[in-house]
Amino acid sequence: MAKIKPGKNATKKDVITQKAASLFKKKGFSSSSMRELAEAVGVEAPSLYNHIGSKSELLQAICFKVANAFTSYLDETENTAGNIVVKLENIIRFHIQMMLNNFDEVYVANHEWKHLREPYLSNFLIQRRGYEKRLIVLMEDGIRVKEFKDNNPYVSVLTILSAVRGLEFWQQHKKNISSQVLEDDMVDHLLKGIIK
Amino acid sequence: MAKIKPGKNATKKDVITQKAASLFKKKGFSSSSMRELAEAVGVEAPSLYNHIGSKSELLQAICFKVANAFTSYLDETENTAGNIVVKLENIIRFHIQMMLNNFDEVYVANHEWKHLREPYLSNFLIQRRGYEKRLIVLMEDGIRVKEFKDNNPYVSVLTILSAVRGLEFWQQHKKNISSQVLEDDMVDHLLKGIIK
DNA sequence: TGTAAAAACTAATATGTGTTAGTTTTGTTG
């Protein structure tokens, strides 16, 4: 009987959660069965319950890990002195890097949060709304000090967040474009546009 | 027994498909049951099968209706004489209007295509990839004639498509921002950036 | 109004679901 082999610094629960993220990304939360997850882990389905509480708990772990990562980075950035354009640029770069380095989890958090149960669903949405609000305030500050044009700040934030989210479609093209070009060109596009 | 009441110019199948789009958007394809759909339609579940072939067929209808709408508009636009910037701007505006006027269906096509069955899944992906390719060619043309900066064209197309897709998050804010401001500011952002 | 087609219904099937109970195997530590 193959036992779950956690790597360094990873509990068995972590291994299961990571495999769950990969599976949920591929098939969606509802279409993923615990039997499939068990197979990916190398174990029978009921054995998973020695390590986790429920299928739903896996989704919670994934979604809040991602949400907390973004919130933490924003905390840091806000407490930094300096130019607002640079702050925004750093946030955009952080989003891009999260998409590239933690693809499965970010994808699941973006697509499958809908299947969270209460009260986690509400908490997740509140946290995300709060995050957006803080970005909007940042935009408003930038407009006030004339670093940004006075476009509607909500539209700007929505455009930026959506654009970086779209990197989920970029996976197939990794070979043709370096991630540095991707990051730099997207930042440039979102800040300065594409018209010559 | 309540019968399905199709409006003018809509078969019963159309009514079911529209209700399906709404349900699939709200709960996801896999989490939506035919019993729920039947309830939304006002009928028992097996009765649906007098009008449709299968649950999967509903998803196919939704996804390809959306895909074909975008493809058709691109066909028209390509055959238009004129400035490439204007062509791109019109395409962006069309995407935005599709998101605003056909929200359920576009949302489902964007989020639930993964659950299409073969060969529809492959066909859908081929069609989408083809659409992207044509936009990239448009960008390349624009760069060649110096209308656009020479950013990586794939990154630009990805950024634009992703940004407009993100309008799915805009639903709650309809009251605060008019759709004209939204459309104009997003187009401005994607073409000219936000830096003053 | 009588009749055929359309579309609803009820009943049932076969399968898949997350999860629990109870048991056996494995790993670790004295």
Next chain:
DNA sequence: CAACAAAACTAACACATATTAGTTTTTACA
């Protein structure tokens, strides 16, 4: 090596699923 805890296993439950079969009701038209 004995013994205890961790974690695997098999069996099973209770329920939900899409769909089919067969029947009854409704609708439309001559």
